[in-house]
Amino acid sequence: MSRRRVLNTQEKKIEVGPPKITRFEKARIVGARALQISMGAPILVDAEENTNPIDIAVSELEAKILPITIRRTLPDGTFQDIPLKWLS
Numbered sequence: 001m002s003r004r005r006v007l008n009t010q011e012k013k014i015e016v017g018p019p020k021i022t023r024f025e026k027a028r029i030v031g032a033r034a035l036q037i038s039m040g041a042p043i044l045v046d047a048e049e050n051t052n053p054i055d056i057a058v059s060e061l062e063a064k065i066l067p068i069t070i071r072r073t074l075p076d077g078t079f080q081d082i083p084l085k086w087l088s
Contacts, residue, residue, distance in 0.1 A: 012086055014082055014087075016073070016074055016082075020087060020088050021088075026061065029057075030054060030057045030058055033053075033061070033066060033068075034056070037053040043060075044060050044063075044066070045059050045060050045065065047059070061084070069081045069083050069084070070083075070087070
């Protein structure tokens with residue numbers, strides 16, 4: 001069993017990866033949230049009636065109100081969990 005080291009997540013300091021959300025993380029978050037919305041999850045922003053789940057997920061991401069945490073991992077197994085509100 002491999003040992004992993006967890007970096008400090010108590011401070012608002014990003015130690016793994018860039019201080020911005022990457023396009024890959026954005027695509028993953030929007031896709032996962034759109035799936036949740038299409039399965040009946042509550043919408044966290046005011047949406048018009050004819051808006052599709054992807055547009056709603058993008059607007060929630062831009063408003064930074066999603067309670068989602070990103071785990072960024074280094075090749076040596078070190079990782080840091082970063083809440084979306086820390087990223088710009």
